[in-house]
Amino acid sequence: MTTAETGQFLTITLDRSKCCGYTLCAAEAPELYSIDDQGFALVAGPVPVELEEQARRGAEACPAGALLVTRPSD
Numbered sequence: 001m002t003t004a005e006t007g008q009f010l011t012i013t014l015d016r017s018k019c020c021g022y023t024l025c026a027a028e029a030p031e032l033y034s035i036d037d038q039g040f041a042l043v044a045g046p047v048p049v050e051l052e053e054q055a056r057r058g059a060e061a062c063p064a065g066a067l068l069v070t071r072p073s074d
């Protein structure tokens, strides 16, 4: 059974207390991460299957470790 069939989409969680506004997440994966008008990250909702790799790359790019990418079933 595929991820789409089970409905277990990846979820991105942002720890705003760690976000320092480096914007590397948005540079790496602009379809999933953006920057608000205060310079902090905004994250997309459940990640479409075709963007999972981007979600992980964006989180790994964060030098502050502010992003966590998980699957509810993990």
Ligand code: SF4
Residues within 6 Å of the ligand: 014, 018, 019, 020, 021, 022, 023, 024, 025, 026, 039, 040, 041, 061, 062, 063, 064, 065, 066, 067
């Ligand atoms: S890369 Fe990390 S610290 Fe920078 S804006 Fe994104 S979440 Fe915040």
